[in-house]
Amino acid sequence: MSEEQSKKGGYGADSIQALEGMEHVRMRPSMYIGDVGIRGLHHLVYEVVDNSIDEALAGHCDRIEVTILEGDGIRVSDNGRGIPVGLHAKEKVSALEVVMTKIGAGGKFDKDSYKVSGGLHGVGVSVVNALSRHLEAEVHREGKIWRQEYERGKTLYAVKEDGVSNENGTTVTFFPDPQIFDQLTYNYDTLAARMRELAYLNKGITVTIIDEREKDEEGNFKQNVFYSEEGLSEFVKFLDESREALIEEVIHIEGEKSGIPVEVAMIYNTSYAENLHSYVNNINTHEGGTHLSGFRRGLTGTLKKYAEESGMLDKLKFEIAGDDFREGLTAVVSVKVAEPQFEGQTKTKLGNREVNAPVSQAVSEMLTDYLEEHPKDARRIIEKVILAATARHAARKAREMVQRKNVLTGGGLPGKLADCxxxxxxxxxxxxxxxxxxxxxxxxxxxxxxxxxxxxxxxxxxxxxxxxxxxxxxxxxxxxxxxxxxxxxxxxxxxxxxxxxxxxxxxxxxxxxxxxxxxxxxxxxxxxxxxxxxxxxxxxxxxxxxPLYQVKKGKRSEYAWNDDQRDRLIMDMKGSGSDSSVSVQRYKGLGEMNAEQLWDTTMNPEFRTLxxxxxxxxxxxxxxxxxxxxxxxxxxxxxxxxxxxxxxxxx
Incomplete structure (x- = not known):
């Protein structure tokens, strides 16, 4: 389909809407990416990858590759449709340029192009562009290669045709701006964890991460390829791999309820921790929200009904609480919402009320079927719940004793505490x-x-x-x-x-x-x-x-926090010309330092590192x-x- 033939349901230049300018991005970067530290640095990658995931959600992409480059750069490639390059009717420039240089511009704001979309604030790749010293966009679309480059968000030249291609897709290569970020070194494990998460949340998509900064003995770059056939079921198994399972298999449901796609996977283990993770359009909703409330309601109501009807609660002398049903539970809840509303301190709490009931209904149906078909596992779960309730009852008494003691003793600070x-x-x-x-x-x-x-x-x-x-x-x-x-x-x-x-x-x-x-x-x-x-x-x-070491020569004494610092100090002192042999003390315990040394190196706010x-x-x-x-x-x-x-x- 050519740009001129773009129509409703397609993805052409007119699907791109520009919402506002980019003036504030470089001045107030934290408003857009959270902070200018290590989190903000990694957030740049997530914003670009989200565009590729949106293409996958729309059914047009099944391969995403993220490469960490020498010189602190990132390259993200996908095999989606390619960002439109035709003339944008309102902006009078290429749609690619609009996407890259206008805040909030993108197909994700056009309901006909994307049914649901990731990207927490919808700020997208334009913010990445504004906060990069250099960015290059390469689009393979309609048999051609298109290219445009930018410096700190400003175009270096108009979108140009740069060869032919029989593939479709977009490649974005960017280098974060040292004028903006406190540090520029990407953490491979942090990025790999997010790519693995995305692969589990979007089954059938291959997500590859490569680190070109590091080679193994055979000269190959460090890399991981993430692919999930089962989605959340595999995700839950992965999360629980170091715990002892209480039941034999993962409980899983996937489908639409009231027009909202819902997928849930859960398993019980013998631990005492509750381990719930919730997502909306691939965004990890750390603060929960209506989908998590729906999950808890469906879980508690269904398990409580089953426990009461089974007669297993007859001898219990106190009420079972919602917490008791979730002890030792690992679960992932994922929903797709066309227009998510986020609340909370970090804007990661889902506020859409219409999501609660569909999730609750889905969980209730899933659990009811599972409990009927697996009576042995059902009994184990209810026994675990009763044990949790009994322990919680005992914990309340123990906790009250701690807190009552505080009140009775007028603050009750521990005798060992030397207060300020x-x-x-x-x-x-x-x-x-x-x-x-x-x-x-x-x-x-x-x-x-x-x-x-x-x-x-x-x-x-x-x-x-x-x-x-x-x-x-x-x-x-x-x-x-x-x-x-x-x-x-x-x-x-x-x-x-x-x-x-x-x-x-x-x-x-x-x-x-x-x-x-x-x-x-x-x-x-x-x-x-x-x-x-x-x-x-x-x-x-x-x-x-x-510090790990004290390096001394004559009257000179210096501290080192790692082996490299120690070696540099030794070399420096050896080259200072004095006849005395340099001595090195390895501190294994805090008690090996006197009070003055501990203050100078570890406790003085002026010099310490926390x-x-x-x-x-x-x-x-x-x-x-x-x-x-x-x-x-x-x-x-x-x-x-x-x-x-x-x-x-x-x-």
Whole structure:
């Protein structure tokens, strides 16, 4: 079909609508991509890939390739129809130029071209163009190759014909602008996780990621090819691969309800964590929304009805809550909505009311059929629910004991906590320090005005393998709750975290730089991720980075945080001309430093380096914690072997 023959239902130049200009993009990039750090950098890739996924959703593309180039560039290719290149009636330039240079321009705003569309804000590739020092668009369409290049969003020349082609598709190559971004290095694993996710969410599409910055011993570039035949069923198996399954197979449904495409896959495992992931048009809705509410309603209502009719609840002396039905559940809910409305702090909460009932109905039908056809699995699920309810009842009592103790003792701060004098949470920080010895050094070295020290004795409980009431009975965890001033449980949600009386806005984990220290760090992070995730999401959790080495020569003394820094210091000191042999001290424990050294290197805000803990991908974080802290040995061994080069393995 030629550009001139474009008509309703086609995809031609007139399908492209320009909504507004690009003036503010470079001035206010965070409004469009979230931030100008590592997240925003990766968001550029997702925006371009979303265009290709839209073509796949419309049935015109089944291959997408993402390549990380030398020099911090990205190339995204697909075999879709190719962006239209004909003259745009309103803008009087090529439709390709409109797509690339007008904010909000694209076929996704034309209902006849795309029924549903990804891309969270619909900002699309034009924002990527504005925030790139250089971008090239290459279109294969109608037997020809078309090309246009841009610098910082401005065209270098008009769209030109550049050869012939018997294929269709679009290739976008861009280099992020160093004037905009704090850092320019792409993380392969972060991009690969999103590409894998997209392959599961869009079965039948091959998504390839290649890293041209790295070759193996045979000279091949690092790469992964993601393809899913079963979609969400495979996704759920992948998410749960390091957990012990409670039931024999994944429960799955796919179809349309009230005109809304709904796909759900779920499985129960023997863990105590609830692991739900929801998507709208491939967008991960971290804050949930009406589709997740519909899923929970359908799940709870159906399971409760079955449990009551089976007589299994007859001897239970207390009410079962919605949470109990979701303990040990891993589920993915995916819906496609023509005009999604997003709410919430990060615009990742679905607000469309009309989605709730169709999802609830789909889940109810799916579960009813499954429970009738699998009575053995049904019984296991209800037994798990009863166990969860019993544990929750015990946890409530344990939690009330912790919180009642706080009230009765007038604040009830743990005796080991050396508090700061400031009462302003915004300027106060608490160090969770491994061991009483290092805790004592930290107490001597700190600034008492705003720095509190909380020593932790030994390794805290592994919450990945513990029931909830055991967690509230654990002394070290109780001390963390009371020291921070947070409360657990509201009228609506027994697991919700109440941060109104949070006493510190910086919670800093400070452990030894050895294997034991890393293990304790991981145990604490697992606890925060499972039971205090809001603290991480609000940016309150940090990891201290004490130095690994002290390099000395004569009166000169310097610190090194990695092997490269150490080697450079040794070379520098050796070349300084003095006769004395350079000495190197490897710090394995915080206690090996005196108070002044600990302050200078690790606690002084002027010189220290704190790593803020962020959840880039909740799905990947969940898999990692369950794999590292769960019962399955094989995946953990494989992970450690793969990442050993990044770890400080003591010999």
């Amino acid at each position: 004098s400031s009462k302003d949470p915004a300027e106060s920080e608490v160090y969770l320090v491994e061991g009483d010895s290092a805790g004592g050094t930290a107490k001597q070295g700190r600034d008492r005005h705003f720095q509190a020290i909380m020593p932790l004795r030994g390794k805290i409980l592994n919450v990945e393998k513990a029931m909830q009431h055991k967690i509230f009975e654990n002394e070290e965890i109780k001390n963390i709750y009371t020291a921070l001033g947070v409360r657990v449980g509201t009228e609506d949600d027994e697991r919700a975290l109440n941060l109104e009386k949070l006493r510190y806005h910086k919670i800093i984990i400070m452990c030894d730089a050895d294997v034991d220290g890393s293990h304790i760090e991981t145990l604490i992070l697992t606890f925060f991720f499972r039971y205090m995730k809001e603290l991480i999401e609000k940016g309150y959790v940090y990891i201290a980075t004490p 790593r803020q803990v962020q959840i880039e991908n909740a799905m990947e974080s969940d898999r990692t914690f369950s794999m590292l802290m769960g019962d399955e040995v094989a995946p953990r061994r494989e992970f450690i072997e793969k990442n050993a080069k990044y770890a400080n393995i003591d010999t």
